[in-house]
Amino acid sequence: MDASAGMGARGALVPEAASQAADVVVRAIDVHKRFGRLEVLKGIDLEVARGAVVCIIGPSGSGKSTFLRCVNHLEKIDAGRIEVNGHLIGYRERNGKLVEDSEKSIARQRAEIGIVFQRFNLFPHKTALENIIEAPVHVRGVPRKEALVGAEALLDRVGLADKRDVYPGKLSGGQQQRVAIARALAMNPTLMLFDEATSALDPEMIGEVLDVMKVLAREGMTMIVVTHEMGFAREAADRIAMMDDGRIVEMGRPEEFFADPKEERSRQFLSKILA
Amino acid sequence: MLASVDWHVVWERLFHPDEIFLRALLTTVYIAVAAQVLGVVLGLAAALMRMSRIAPLRWLSGFYVLIFRGTPLLVQIFFVYYGVNLLFGFALIPTTVNFGLFTMDGAVFAGILALGLNEGAYMREIIRAGIDAIDKGQMEAARSLGMRQGLAMRRIVLPQAARVIVPPLGNEFNAMIKNTSLVFTIGVYEMFSDAEIHYSQTFQPVEFFGAVAIWYLVLTSVWTVIQAAIERKLAASERADELTLWERMVEAWTPVQAWARGAR
Numbered sequence: 338m339d340a341s342a343g344m345g346a347r348g349a350l351v352p353e354a355a356s357q358a359a360d361v362v363v364r365a366i367d368v369h370k371r372f373g374r375l376e377v378l379k380g381i382d383l384e385v386a387r388g389a390v391v392c393i394i395g396p397s398g399s400g401k402s403t404f405l406r407c408v409n410h411l412e413k414i415d416a417g418r419i420e421v422n423g424h425l426i427g428y429r430e431r432n433g434k435l436v437e438d439s440e441k442s443i444a445r446q447r448a449e450i451g452i453v454f455q456r457f458n459l460f461p462h463k464t465a466l467e468n469i470i471e472a473p474v475h476v477r478g479v480p481r482k483e484a485l486v487g488a489e490a491l492l493d494r495v496g497l498a499d500k501r502d503v504y505p506g507k508l509s510g511g512q513q514q515r516v517a518i519a520r521a522l523a524m525n526p527t528l529m530l531f532d533e534a535t536s537a538l539d540p541e542m543i544g545e546v547l548d549v550m551k552v553l554a555r556e557g558m559t560m561i562v563v564t565h566e567m568g569f570a571r572e573a574a575d576r577i578a579m580m581d582d583g584r585i586v587e588m589g590r591p592e593e594f595f596a597d598p599k600e601e602r603s604r605q606f607l608s609k610i611l612a
Numbered sequence: 613m614l615a616s617v618d619w620h621v622v623w624e625r626l627f628h629p630d631e632i633f634l635r636a637l638l639t640t641v642y643i644a645v646a647a648q649v650l651g652v653v654l655g656l657a658a659a660l661m662r663m664s665r666i667a668p669l670r671w672l673s674g675f676y677v678l679i680f681r682g683t684p685l686l687v688q689i690f691f692v693y694y695g696v697n698l699l700f701g702f703a704l705i706p707t708t709v710n711f712g713l714f715t716m717d718g719a720v721f722a723g724i725l726a727l728g729l730n731e732g733a734y735m736r737e738i739i740r741a742g743i744d745a746i747d748k749g750q751m752e753a754a755r756s757l758g759m760r761q762g763l764a765m766r767r768i769v770l771p772q773a774a775r776v777i778v779p780p781l782g783n784e785f786n787a788m789i790k791n792t793s794l795v796f797t798i799g800v801y802e803m804f805s806d807a808e809i810h811y812s813q814t815f816q817p818v819e820f821f822g823a824v825a826i827w828y829l830v831l832t833s834v835w836t837v838i839q840a841a842i843e844r845k846l847a848a849s850e851r852a853d854e855l856t857l858w859e860r861m862v863e864a865w866t867p868v869q870a871w872a873r874g875a876r
Contacts, residue, residue, distance in 0.1 A: 409756055411752055411755070411756060440760055440761060441760065444755070444758050444759065444760045445758065447755060447756055447757070447758045448757065448758025449758075450756070451756075452756045454749060454752070454753065456749055458747070458749035458750060458752065458753035459753075460750065460753070460754075460768055460772075461772065462771050462772050462775075471757070471767065471768075472757035472758055472759065475759070475763060475767060476757060476758040476759055476763070477758075520757070521757075524757060524758065
C-alpha cells in the first residue's frame, strides 16, 4: 500500500505534527477508496481543526458520503490514512504497513465519533429516550439513571422534551433526525459527521434540523457536514470543500468560495445548484 | 354407519381422560416445547454461523441444513435412537439420562434431540430471513455508536428480527406438536402411543384415533391463541399508541372496579 511510502516522509515532521495534534481533530492523507473497479476516492487530503465546521459539497457520486463514512471506518480505505485526534482510524501500523485494527478498538474509536445518517436509522423498537441511552448504557457502562438524566437534557436541547416516551414511528422526519443527533451527542463525541442529514426530509422540516446543527457549530463542535444546503454551508461553515469525481477540487472560506470560486468545476456546480 | 361408533368411548376420552393419558399428553407437550427450544437455539447458531466471516463455520452450517432438511424426519429419529450409540461406540444416549435435577427416559431424550436437530435446520432459514429483513442501516447505526457486532446483533437487530420470525416460528411449532407423534416409533409413551395401544386392545380405530386427533387439535388451537398474543405484544412497540393485551385487560376492568366500589 502506497500509504507507507508517504508515511516515512511525514515521519520527519513528527515534532511539528505533535505540537499541532491538539488542534487538529481530523487529518486525512491521500485517502483512496475503490468499489471493485470503480475508484470513488482518488486521494483525499483534509485537515479539520478543533471546533471547525467543514462542509463538503459537490455533485452526487463525487464521493462525499463515501469519504465521510471512511472517517469512522464504516468503509475500509484502500490507501492513505485517516487520523482522528491523532489516532489512526481503522488500522494499525505493523512493520510499516497498515493492517485492519481489531473489532474492539475500531468500536472504541467509533464511540468517539458521532454520525448522523440521511435516513436517521433510529432504533424503531425503542422510544426516543431509549434510543439515546442505548449506547451510553451498553457501550460505556453508564448507570441507567445517570444516562436518563443526560438523555433528557439532550432531548430538551433538540426541542423534543415532550417526546421522550414516543417511538420513532410516531415522530416526523425532522423530529426523528433531531433524536438521532441527540443519540450521537449522548456519547460525548469529539467529532460529528453529518451525512446529508436533511436530504430525506420534507422541505418544511429541514429548518428545524439545520437550526440544531447551527447551534452545535456555534458551541464549538467539530463537524464535517456533507450537504446540499448551500444556505447552511454559507452560514455555518468555516471552510467549504468542493468535491468532484473522487477529489477535493477546491477548498476555501465560504464567503470567498461562494462569491468567487476559483475552479471551473466549482463555478459550474454552483451555477446549477443556485440557479 | 355412524351408529357403529361408540360415542361413549369418544366422550370418555375427551372429557374424562385417565391419568395415564394425561401423562402422555404432558409428554407430548414437553417433547414439543423442548425440541422447539432446541431447534431455535440450533437455528440461531446456524444462522449466525452462516453469516460468519470464518468460512469453515459457513460450510458447517450449510452441511447441517443439507443433511437435516434433505433426509426424512423418521429416519433421523431412528438413526439418533438406534444408531448414535453404535456409531460412537459408547452410550451417548443412555437408557436413562440424568440431568442432576431430574432424569429423562433415553427414548424421550433421543426423540427431543432428533426433532430439535431437524427443526434447527428449518429455523436457520427462518431466522436468517428475519435478520436479512432488518434494514442494514440499523447495524451501521449501532456500530457507529461503538457497539461491537455481537452486542449490536443482540440489542438492535435480533429484537427487531424477532417480530419477523414469530409468525413462521408459530407455524413451525404447530407442525412440531403434530410431529411429536413420530417418536411413538421408538417407544416413547406419548398421546399417539396411548391411542394406538387402546386401539390394539379394542379394535376401535374411529373412537381412539378420532379422540386423539381432537386432542391434537386442542393443543394446536391453544397454541394459535398464544401465538396471536405474542404477535400482538411484539407489534405493540411499533404502534406505540395501541394498547398491549395487558393494558387492554386493565382498561376493561377499571370501570368494573369503579362500579363495584361505588355500589359498596
